[in-house]
Amino acid sequence: MDDRKIWFKGEIVPVADARINVLAPTSQFGLNVFEGLRCYSDADGSGQLSAFRLDEHLNRLLDSCKLIGLTCPYTKEQLRQYLRDTVAANSYHEDTSVRVTLFVDGEGSWSALGPVEMFIAPIRKARTNIAAPPQLRACISTWERINDNSLPPRVKAGANYINGRYAHLEAKRHGYDLPIFLGRTGKVAEGAGACLFMFRKGILATPAPTSSVLESITRDTIMRLGMELGLEVVEREIDRSELYLADELFLCGSAAEVTPIVSLDGIPVGFGKPGDATLKLLTRYLEVVSNAEPKYSHWLSPMY
């Protein structure tokens, strides 16, 4: 029984009471944009819960609105307040994942501009266990990543995830945990719901924002933390064959955090287990998100 309370069209209601018209463009065509962000309990044990890089998530939500032709009816300050209200209504103090979705309601078509409505739905979600991180087996998808001239991947729109669905179901059918997409030009793009990093010959590399990827906030965090750890970090085109020769591969995202990939198409990545650079970055990431590092406390927005 899901007893969560969510913010829905201006009210905080039990999730079971939040109803959407079946004819709404969001139901019929996936006409929505959203953010998935995390709130982490602070390392000092105070019970404080802080949203990680909230400003960047809200900026991207507004960018997604702009590109898809929707007007967000709320200011960023209102969005921050509604998020705090929703977390407080659930009395969450432990790690939480939050979905903020702007959707087109009413009974219009896929070209409707409104009415734009919103829900904010938090759910408890523990952070990665550093002592037993996931070890994923990936494959290169036969499906191509959507691209900037069809469905721009930098827009975080619900409909974009159908591309991820095709690849994910194919990967599962073939016994893998997840797919990695190549883009239109045949270069490496990203995972179905996370960005990709390759550690090879001492360099941490990730595809550029123009390589059919979401402008991931975690990707930006990892690049900064990688540099701070003394790694050379580059954004560049990556060939498929480089991935097979990589010492380490991992996915990153608000949901994925830092997720090691231990094989690709059945070929072990490096020693076939999470590598040192990946584990160092995961450790550092978890310190930063839980406010254990004052240098990055400006990335944390307290919820209480």
Ligand SMILES: Cc1ncc(COP(=O)(O)O)c(C=O)c1O
């Ligand atoms: C397709 C895709 N790429 C990358 C990411 C990672 O983005 P972020 O780090 O901003 O959560 C996500 C997840 O949110 C995603 O869905």
